[in-house]
Amino acid sequence: MMDGLELLKKDWQKKEEHLPKLSYNELYTMIWKKSSSIVKWILIISILEFTLPHLLYLLPGITESMNIYDKLGIKNISSGLWVFSYLVVIYFIFQFYKRYKEISILDNSKELMHKIIKTRKTIKYYVIFSLSMLFFTCMVITVGMYLNDNLIEVFSQNGQKTTDIKPEKLKMIMVGGMAIFSVVFVAVMGGVYFLLYGLLLRKLNKNYKELQQLEV
Amino acid sequence: MNKELEHQFVTELENNQNIVHKVCTLYTNDRDSHKDLFQEITIQLWKAYPKFRGESKFSTWMYRVALNTAITLYRKSKRTIKTQDYESVIFKIKADEYDETEEQQLRLMYKAVKQLGDIDKALVFLYLEDKDYNEISETLGITEVNARVKMNRIKTKLRTILNP
Numbered sequence: 001m002m003d004g005l006e007l008l009k010k011d012w013q014k015k016e017e018h019l020p021k022l023s024y025n026e027l028y029t030m031i032w033k034k035s036s037s038i039v040k041w042i043l044i045i046s047i048l049e050f051t052l053p054h055l056l057y058l059l060p061g062i063t064e065s066m067n068i069y070d071k072l073g074i075k076n077i078s079s080g081l082w083v084f085s086y087l088v089v090i091y092f093i094f095q096f097y098k099r100y101k102e103i104s105i106l107d108n109s110k111e112l113m114h115k116i117i118k119t120r121k122t123i124k125y126y127v128i129f130s131l132s133m134l135f136f137t138c139m140v141i142t143v144g145m146y147l148n149d150n151l152i153e154v155f156s157q158n159g160q161k162t163t164d165i166k167p168e169k170l171k172m173i174m175v176g177g178m179a180i181f182s183v184v185f186v187a188v189m190g191g192v193y194f195l196l197y198g199l200l201l202r203k204l205n206k207n208y209k210e211l212q213q214l215e216v
Numbered sequence: 217m218n219k220e221l222e223h224q225f226v227t228e229l230e231n232n233q234n235i236v237h238k239v240c241t242l243y244t245n246d247r248d249s250h251k252d253l254f255q256e257i258t259i260q261l262w263k264a265y266p267k268f269r270g271e272s273k274f275s276t277w278m279y280r281v282a283l284n285t286a287i288t289l290y291r292k293s294k295r296t297i298k299t300q301d302y303e304s305v306i307f308k309i310k311a312d313e314y315d316e317t318e319e320q321q322l323r324l325m326y327k328a329v330k331q332l333g334d335i336d337k338a339l340v341f342l343y344l345e346d347k348d349y350n351e352i353s354e355t356l357g358i359t360e361v362n363a364r365v366k367m368n369r370i371k372t373k374l375r376t377i378l379n380p
Contacts, residue, residue, distance in 0.1 A: 004374055005343070007318070008325045012238075012344040019237040022254075027233070028226050030255055031262040037289035105264050105284050106277075109338070110357030112288050200291070203334070207287050210335045214362045 039103055039116060041200055046123050049193075050093060053130065072144035078137065085133050092126040113208040120197060127193050131186050138182030146175050225265050228274045229258065235275060236261075238345075239282045242329070242337050249292075257285045279342070280355050287334040321378075328377040336370050343367060 022030075069078040099119040105112065165173075229236075236257050240250045261281050268277055329340055335356070342352045353363040 003371075004321065004325050004378055005340075005371055007321060008329070009344050009346070011322050013346075015238075016234055019234055019241070020250075022230070022233060024226055024230050027229050027258065028222070030258045031222070031226065033255055033259060035256060035259045035263075036291070037256060037260065037285070038291055039289060041291070105260050105281050105289070106267060107284075108280070108355060108357030109284055109287060109335075112284055112357075116288065203292060204288055207334050210333060211356065211358060214358050214366055 038200060038204060039100075042116070042120060042123070042197075043100060045196065045200075046096060049123065049127065049130075050089065050096075054089075068141075069144075072141065072148055074140055074144040077140055081133065081137060081140075085130075088129060089126075092122065092129070096122050096126070110208070110211045113204055113211070116204060117201075117208060120201060124197070127190075131190055131193075134189070135182060135186045138178065138185070142175055142178045142182065145171075145178060221265070225262060229261065232275050232278055235278050235345075236282050239286050239341065242341055243286045243290075243334070245330070253286060253290055256290050257282045260285045260289065276351075279345070279347070283338050283341070283355060287338055324378055325374065328374050331377065332370065332373070336366075336373075339363065339367055339370060 069075045096119065099115070099122050103112070103115045103119060107115065236254055237250075239257065240253045244250045244253050261278065264281055268274070329337065332340065338356060339352060342355065347355075349360045349363050349367075352367075353360040356363070358366070
């Protein structure tokens, strides 16, 4: 039997005439369409990840609730955290931009995949950092709540009495609730993140591994 | 971008569009996905065109961009696969051109190649396009020796698919 692949090669080269043929005008309109490549999606999602948490501060309700830090007596810690986290975010944006610029379709496939994975890793570290910061902030609030003696007053508006539950018990419920909320919130955000990139890069990761295995 | 560059690019693409169509044929299973991938490759080619300095042939340069798009940048759409419907158009074989067993064999081969992974497909594609191992290795970023080893493995794999 003739080598199957040789047979295929002979046939493959005859196939040219059966391929679709697009006109000049069809091709011309195509070059102005929007790309939907993985790299484009990584860029869009990453910009959202960088900006969304900061846009939250623009909402009037959120800034008002920041007064809680003051009332809880943890204003200094939270301001310090705030400055620190902005410095780190700027560093990450710079790193991300550098990586993104390095990606070139003209590299060989392995190099191209490697650079995309590196870019994603920068984002991954950023997300791990912001989730840790979020968790830490939540914990600071929880501890602040625990150490505060007038907790009920801080949260109830105009000093109105909200429930008949004993203050001690109410405090424990609030502190416990805050702690549980922190853990669940961070876990859910992390889950969404890994699902998002996991799905986006599944094919690329698989192909990259295949190329890597060749070198062993 | 200036008009002249646009015109130059589209003309080159029009003359060499077969390469892109062949990549799309291998990597997609229905007409809509074929169009999708063709579109994405065209965009990537156009974006990279200002960096094309004519050091290599336009067609050589196209292979790299087209394959990189297919195996790295393109997100497979989750469309229902209508393989038969599509293949009967793309791989239209005139009955009198072949004797029956050869036609049957070819059909099986195309089906087998379609079942390969993305990287294997890229190797087969470059092989079918008569590229040498040096070019294959440079396009994919593996050594020439590894390209040969991998190609031999694919040949064995295809043989077992054909003769289980």
